[in-house]
Amino acid sequence: MQHDIPLESSGPNADAMAEAVSTCIRCGFCLSACPTYDVLQRESDSPRGRIILMKEVLEGSMSADEAAPHLDACLGCLACEPACPSGVSYRHLLSPYRSLVRERISVAWPQRLQRWLTAQTLPYPKRFRFAARMGLIGKTFSALVPSVLRPMLDLLPETLPAAKELQSRYAPLGDQVGRVALLAGCAQQVLAPSINEATIHVLRHIGLEVVVPTEQSCCGSLAWHVGDGDRAAKFARNNVRAFSSDSQPIDAIVTNAAGCGSGMQEYGMILRGTDIESQAMALANTVKDVSVVVCEHADRLRLRRPGLVHEGEAVVRVAYHDACHLANAQGVRVQPRELLRRVPDVELVDVAEAHLCCGSAGTYNLDQPETADELGRRKAKAVMATGAPIVVSGNIGCLTQLQTHLNSMATEAHPAPRVMHTMEFLSACLDESPLN
Ligand code: SF4
Ligand code: SF4
Known part of the structure; x- marks a missing residue:
């Protein structure tokens, strides 16, 4: 047949x-x-x-x-x-x-509804913030929420951080060595605005001017990875225009969420066969994860021992979790580790089964909750086994998934490690005392 x-x-x-x-x-x-x-x-x-x-x-x-x-x-x-x-x-x-x-493909209506709601909220920070606030109310009255929507509530934190508007330009601190454009991200801006703040802090510290194009949108990778090619192409097209509109040249487009970075690096594929295919491919080639850019200027970092743990400890053990869309999709494994190793008194520890995904994978934990939970539990167990008080990664989805599963596993005797983005950790270790 x-x-x-x-x-x-x-x-x-x-x-x-x-x-x-x-x-x-x-x-x-x-x-x-x-x-x-x-x-x-x-x-x-x-x-x-x-x-x-x-x-x-x-x-x-x-x-x-x-x-x-x-x-x-x-x-x-x-x-x-x-x-x-x-x-x-x-x-x-x-x-x-x-x-x-x-x-x-035939999709059952509850799943269709969930996908539609995700597509209509996650990529738009204002809508997502509103939906998340409603979700937090819904968490309190979860018995009244339709069962199809409850997995979405589980992904929300207990409280939402205050919204922070980004400026369109940040001057470098000290001598300027270059100029980069930042992809601000969508859900990350709502769930963890501190990641963009830390990213901008570190980039300025090493002497980079940071521009944040105001017309940018979601990168489109959430849509691309679930097969919504038309929506992904719409976002990609908008960003090709937004990131090409500045009159001054930029050295790189910087991303701080692994999924967004790999999605933007695929703009040539997303926009293949369109009138802007070659422009999209050229732009995609300038996209770099923030750890790569910071590593290129690592000699400009002034770092001090992290003040994040008890004073009495000689070394601070830090576990690093490889986000799949950073390690596998972008081939970025060495640079985040190199940056963490540069911090005085930090001991980088390996997480067992490092090659295994944590189960976050965009909206996978909504679509396939059982497999996602199994992988999330395994990853959290492997992180707990390191005994490190801090775990660091470069993707908001991984950070959320790790936090959820570490919290559910923590006891009084074995509290959950602190979960941080690589740039949050680095930003907290910058030495900004005046140079003599
Ligand atoms: S079976 Fe797997 S490893 Fe072997 S060629 Fe195919 S994709 Fe590659
Ligand atoms: S889940 Fe398996 S088949 Fe799918 S991308 Fe990962 S390694 Fe490849």
């Missing part, structure tokens, strides 16, 4: 998708790296299994509905890419595939 989509009509990313499918030699080396295979122990929930399923749908020998449960269960964490000896670019297959089949 023939189904759905012949490969040759798979849209502007058809060649890259076909390349990814044909590069897979089915060796299975990726299986041990895949968190969902680890949890679910099914070939169809492994990278190799999913590549075969996507191939069959694209060739018309399987319906998209049949493959959907296994593709929906994929975190998009890209742990399969560095594990693959054949160089399969899974990212060039998964997101374009999801975008292609999105309208052809």
